[in-house]
Amino acid sequence: MSEDSLPASKTTKPRFRKLKITGIALLLLAGFVFVNNTSLLAFPGGDAPQLLAHRGMSQTFDMSGVDSDTCTAERINEPRHDYLENTIRSMKAAFDAGADQVELDVQMTKDDQFAVFHDWELDCRTEASGKTRDLTMAQLRKLDIGYGYTADGGKTFPFRGKGVGMMPSLDEVFDEFGSQELLLHIKSDDPAEGELLAKRLSTLSDKRLRAITVYGGDKPIAALREKMPKLRVMSKALMMECLGWYEGLSWIGTVPASCRNTQLHIPESYAPWLWGWPHRFGERMASVGTRVVLVAGSGEHSEGFDSAESLRRIPEDFTGMVWTNSIEVVAPRL
Template sequence: MTIIFGHRGAAGTHPENTMPSFQAAIDLGADGIELDVHLSKDGIPVVIHDETVDRTTNGTGYVKDLTYAELQQLDACFLFPEWSGKASVPSLEQVAEWIRPLNVKLNIELKNDRIHYGQIEEKVISIIGKYTLESRVILSSFNHDSLVACYHISPHIERGALIHERLYQSWEYAKTIPAASVHPYYLSADQSMIAESQAHGVMVRPYTVNDEQMMKDLMKAGCAGFFTDYPEMAVRIRKSLKNG
């Protein structure tokens, strides 16, 4: 079965990387959620996509220059004014506590490919362990050195290598990290790449898949999973293919 991850929650219909978005994704039937983590000025793993707060909140400045308390004061409603005052920047621990009793997966993207955050791997993995989420978490990053660091800290937590361009024999590259999965940009993941990678034991989960026909094609190809801003569409398509 192709696993459906709500990208930044249900980012097509809710403020991305916020608790309302994560809850919506699960309510809509997603098998898991994907989120992004930076470190605040005081070293707290916080859930936000960009290096700055400018795009998704009513604040300005770099995440690394704001304390967690300062980040909590921001309105993160983004493109959805109806959520104003109800959507804030959550901490990773807040999400971990919420997801613990739920039977869903959690993909944590470490956003350290542009800014170096000291000990982000240790801090994130500590929270994963505190809430016993090791078997349900995938750690992903474009910074593959960071994934190697994660392997040395906690080898039993799955790692997914994010890649933007197509790699020659991506399954062989993934094994050097080692990573159990590759998460390619959707245009870099054709059926041969998916089939060959998965035949060699490396799962493929493209991002960000919002086209209905592409969702159908990935499911028919037996793709391990994908990330989408519209989990409700993906769930509907998967049900129709199953019933058809």
């Protein structure tokens, strides 16, 4: 006898049982996913977020319309202090204010050293022109790195003449900050820069290297990682690979191998879509030696948590790192 010729009651019961079993299975799966990823069952360690000071203590600027070629020194806000980014003095002030890690930019020089300076070109912040890498470290040290800063469209230059000799070498930074956490930013996409940095970093002790992270262009970071596989590094390609695999697999609690030993800069607009955000996600990354840094907005152009109001957007009990461009404003409030 075919199923079509059976009474309705006899055909409905098996179908109902199948639907019931499917429904129970889906509920169990949903329960498993919830329990495995909820932060309600995670216990964050520490008392407050750690702070990452972008470029040390520095001058802030209007970020509207900023792109990769914008000279930000020409659009600074009215100065609240006299510190200039990427200097020994500004880094020391950031650590003294409460920074747990300080970010700095490095540029390769003509004589195969590393200058600590933001720009590929010199004409935005200094009185010189041309590429940073076309001058030696000795030549760069003679420049006035405060020359181009203006808050009023060029009417006045409050730091002109005050930045002569203040561009440090990376060696000087290592000598000054022997144990503090540093985040080095390779600004180019030149693999030769990654190879040269690997050569310099390989002279440091394992203990010192554990407090150093390097991020930047995909090619130099790949070259650096090939030479120093144990060093904590991050690039856009590495982060996309990590998060892509994480979103696909980690609802079951696993952490992809591509997420190991790196530092993830997570935009706050994307963070809520991560499995287990914030505490379970943080626990998982910590278990594989990876740091989590929360950056403001969409993560474009180094947006940071720079005001008392912005701090309210940080998840409660978050104990990862928070990116800030105004360490002097944020640190006292945390």
